Amino acid sequence: MRLVPAEAGRAVRVGVPVLAGPARLAGLAVVSADGLIVVDKPGGMTSHDVVARVRRLARTRRVGHGGTLDPMATGVLVLGVGRATRLLTYVIGAGKSYTATIRLGQATVTDDAEGDVISSAPAGQVTEEAVRVALAAQTGAVDQVPSAVSAIKIDGQRAYRRVREGASVDLPPRRVTISQLDVRALRRDQPDVVDVDVDVTCSSGTYVRAIARDTGRALGVGGHLTALRRTAVGGFPLAEAATLDDLERRAPEVVTLSLAAAADRFFPRREATAEEERVLSHGGPLDPAGIDGPYAVFGPAGGLVAIVSERAGRARAEIVLAPA
Numbered sequence: 001m002r003l004v005p006a007e008a009g010r011a012v013r014v015g016v017p018v019l020a021g022p023a024r025l026a027g028l029a030v031v032s033a034d035g036l037i038v039v040d041k042p043g044g045m046t047s048h049d050v051v052a053r054v055r056r057l058a059r060t061r062r063v064g065h066g067g068t069l070d071p072m073a074t075g076v077l078v079l080g081v082g083r084a085t086r087l088l089t090y091v092i093g094a095g096k097s098y099t100a101t102i103r104l105g106q107a108t109v110t111d112d113a114e115g116d117v118i119s120s121a122p123a124g125q126v127t128e129e130a131v132r133v134a135l136a137a138q139t140g141a142v143d144q145v146p147s148a149v150s151a152i153k154i155d156g157q158r159a160y161r162r163v164r165e166g167a168s169v170d171l172p173p174r175r176v177t178i179s180q181l182d183v184r185a186l187r188r189d190q191p192d193v194v195d196v197d198v199d200v201t202c203s204s205g206t207y208v209r210a211i212a213r214d215t216g217r218a219l220g221v222g223g224h225l226t227a228l229r230r231t232a233v234g235g236f237p238l239a240e241a242a243t244l245d246d247l248e249r250r251a252p253e254v255v256t257l258s259l260a261a262a263a264d265r266f267f268p269r270r271e272a273t274a275e276e277e278r279v280l281s282h283g284g285p286l287d288p289a290g291i292d293g294p295y296a297v298f299g300p301a302g303g304l305v306a307i308v309s310e311r312a313g314r315a316r317a318e319i320v321l322a323p324a
Contacts, residue, residue, distance in 0.1 A: 033084035035198065036091075036262040040241035041069050041077040041230075048273035053244055054079055057251035066091030067204070067233060072114055075230030076238050084259050086319050090266060090294070090307070094234030098200040099184070100225060102212040104131070105193035107222030111147045111209040115224075122192040123221040128183070131196055134218040135181045138211055143173035146207050146216075177203040181211065195226065235265050259321065260304040268295040272305060280306050281322035284315040294318055 035069045041050055055063045058081055066078040066088040075098070080088045105123030108115040140146075148171065180201035187195045197216075200208055209225040216223020240256070246247045247254045257265065268291050276286050277299035286297075286308070293309030299322070306317040 033060070033253070033255045034259040035080075035084050036087065036236075036259075037079040037081065037247070037254055038233075038236045038241045038256055039051045039077045039079055039247070040238065040243050041070055042075055042244065046071050047077060048074055050077055050244070051079065054081075054247065055252060057247050059252045064088050065098070066094075067194060069210075069230060070112065070114070072112065072230065073228040073230065075228075076233045076236060076241055077230070078233050079235055081255055082259075083321055084262060085168050085253075085309075087259075087262060087266070089116055091233060091236075094266075095179075095201065095203055096206070096230060096234075097180075097232040098202075098208055099227075099229045099231055100198050100200055100208055100212070101227040102198060102223050103226045104196065104216050104219060104223045105221050106206045107213065107216055108224040109148075110224075111207075111213040112225040112228075113247050119222050120192075121221040122191050123194045124188065124220070126194050126219055126221060128186050130219060131186065131194070131215070132183055134209075134215045135198065136184065137218065138214060139178050139181050141175060141177050142253050144176050144207060144210050145173045146171050147209055148211070174205060175194075176206040178206060178211070179203075223288075253266065260298065260302065263296040263304045263307070263321075266296075267307065268292065270295055270297045270308070272297050272299055274300050277305050277322070280317055281306070281320060283317060283320060285316045288315050289314060 004034065020231040037054060039050060039054070039105075041047070047065050051063050051065050055061060060081060060223075062082050062085060064080050066080065066084040069075065069077055077086070079089045080086070103113075104126055105121060106117050107119045108120050178200065180199060182199045184198060184199055187197070189195065200206075202208075208228055212223045212225040214223075229238075242256055254324070270289050270291055272280060276297075280286055282295060288310045291310070294307050295309070297308050298306045299305050304321065305322045306320045308315050308317050310316075
């Protein structure tokens with residue numbers, strides 16, 4: 001049995017870049033590029049594998065990712081380079097969209113195709129209408145039980161480690177929002193199983209493989225995820241994602257969105273005067289502008305100064321991004 005700790009929708013530790021060991025990057029010149037990279041992650045790689053590859057291409061130790069994808073999953077993985085790693089806390093919390101395939105008729109220990117099958121039941125008679133009803137029951141704000149093979153900690157130990165050691169894991173449900181869960185196709189290519197292709201749009205923290213598991217349970221036949229492709233993270237769609245081969249060809253210039261462009265895409269914008277830029281860059285507050293935050297503040301020259309939110313009648317920096 002092979003257990004996979006990563007989970008689509010699971011966040012990495014907020015705002016903390018993944019750092020390389022000094023020996024592995026010894027001798028590399030550091031490139032001072034700050035920004036985001038929207039990567040089309042290939043199957044068979046962990047998110048940390050992608051970070052390590054981009055770290056080498058960008059020639060910098062300071063690279064992080066904004067939300068893990070399972071090794072079997074493909075699609076949008078947002079990376080931060082340099083100061084932009086500090087924006088990843090907001091990327092992690094953004095909504096996400098996927099295309100996925102649910103196989104009905106088999107349940108696995110991992111709720112996806114990476115784990116051993118633990119039960120089977122003939123699903124050939126399951127109707128499309130029944131599938132749609134089971135999916136509809138999971139839309140909106142729902143309490144979802146994460147997969148037992150996840151990185152959630154129980155008494156200081158990752159759940160997947162406890163399962164690997166043979167322990168029973170009982171995780172409490174978490175409130176998530178699944179705003180879209182639509183059937184694209186229903187296929188009966190093999191006896192006793194039904195494959196359902198779905199489109200999913202959901203909040204951060206949603207376990208797509210738990211959707212597959214719960215659909216199978218509701219229909220009494222078991223279910224697991226056989227394919228997953230992330231098509232968007234917040235405002236970053238798959239259409240603008242670069243492959244690793246693309247990044248290899250243009251290395252070390254691998255940043256696809258500068259720090260300022262990324263913030264302008266992700267946040268409401270506020271223009272600051274030169275004096276406001278000076279105050280904010282030193283951690284001081286500004287007068288409120290009545291903008292729902294967090295929002296990005298730009299200086300007169302167009303540079304990003306800080307990400308700001310308004311509270312207690314003042315506009316205060318959540319993070320300062322102006323160069324030191």
